[in-house]
Amino acid sequence: MTTMIYTLVALKGILIRKIFAIKRYISTHITSYHTLDKLARHNMKDPIVNFLSKYIELTNEEIDILSNQNFIQSYKKGTILLSEGQIAKECYFILQGCVSSYYLVNGDIKITDFFTEQQPITPVSYTTKKPSEYFLECLEDCIISIGTPESSAELLRKLPRLAALGSHIMEDQLANQRMKYDEFIKLTPEERYQNLQKTSPDLLNRVPQYLIASYLGIKPESLSRIRKRLYN
Amino acid sequence: MTTMIYTLVALKGILIRKIFAIKRYISTHITSYHTLDKLARHNMKDPIVNFLSKYIELTNEEIDILSNQNFIQSYKKGTILLSEGQIAKECYFILQGCVSSYYLVNGDIKITDFFTEQQPITPVSYTTKKPSEYFLECLEDCIISIGTPESSAELLRKLPRLAALGSHIMEDQLANQRMKYDEFIKLTPEERYQNLQKTSPDLLNRVPQYLIASYLGIKPESLSRIRKRLYN
């Protein structure tokens, strides 16, 4: 029940119906115009509708309510959204940019996930209220919709129909998590790299290779060798 | 929503209020008395109450309804509950015994999970209605409570209060799955073995070592060497 609400938080602030609204926001909050360009390039519009339409159809009224709930933040590349030991007070939905989650074990980084546009991030620490064991860090300048327990409760009060969504989304996340684990078990690092090339080639271009290596469970040098091997 | 119901299926048939009931059942369905002994040894009683009490308190009336819904099956060691390519029509709750889930990749087994007493099994294929990619197999003689979509729907009709449970359980499962993945990423095979010794020493005694090895992501020979290394 709690998580049902919590995952919904991720949806709270997301409704941006026109790209103009985004542009307006950016011009007042962001110095760099890089991000603006990217937004235009990616032809980003109505991210919430895209996301929610996977699960449910929204009435215009509901869309309005959602869009009025927006709390959007922008972060510079390198910003740490959540640190080890800290208790997460927010959850996120990425409108633009890329965020990584990683453990710091014996001084080096172990990437467990990359999150990009239209992905919700619900830190374990957010639901458990215990200190986080991992970090969340912006790998690019980001525009992110923020959710809190209060805001999600309020949203649920206004749109009780969304309650059913929570478990749908949870279901998807569980399936994803299972797939990730199973794939990791089944494949060699080399196969995992090839898999990544197929499933998310974009990541390989926007994320530094040494982070990709970490994500694949190997060292950057090994990834170099694998790439060399594959190109022959 | 669907999974909320589906996970509940796992709870459907579980209510066995007295060990006598189990014994009665066993004596009519199982030839070997091994299992009976084990039940007595493990002091097994009210498994459903144990399990559900983690999430909710049940009234006597509810307990009665649950116990009337029981559909319990026994399986011989080696029985395959679900095969690759098959669409799962049931989900399970283990009353007694041990079940493994594994992929068959290039002819050899990759264990992803062991399930034992009081654990629910909801195959991915059961929720997605697509052919399963992995197997479920009894590693011991098992007594298992079976759930189906129909039975879960019926149960939910009678005990709508249980609906809230679904997402709780899902939440737990998601957290577990995440932990498993993260641990796999962070630890070496040797560390994973030591971890297993700590967290579930029982498994090491009841499951053959070559399956443990597979679960740890290594070959039996390597596990032998690791054990040798650790004992010096």
Next chain:
DNA sequence: GCTTTTCATTGACCTGGGTTAAGAAATCAA
């Protein structure tokens, strides 16, 4: 009981990834 099959261990050798260190290439800042 005996036989057969399954499981665990050991040894010799191979291989892919880790480690270290150096240099090249790309990115960033001024």
Next chain:
DNA sequence: TTGATTTCTTAACCCAGGTCAATGAAAAGC
């Protein structure tokens, strides 16, 4: 543009785990 920093590649060497094969030990079948 230039210099500094970050990221990527290469090479040499090491080591844990994989592979193959042989041997025991333990279970399972009959």
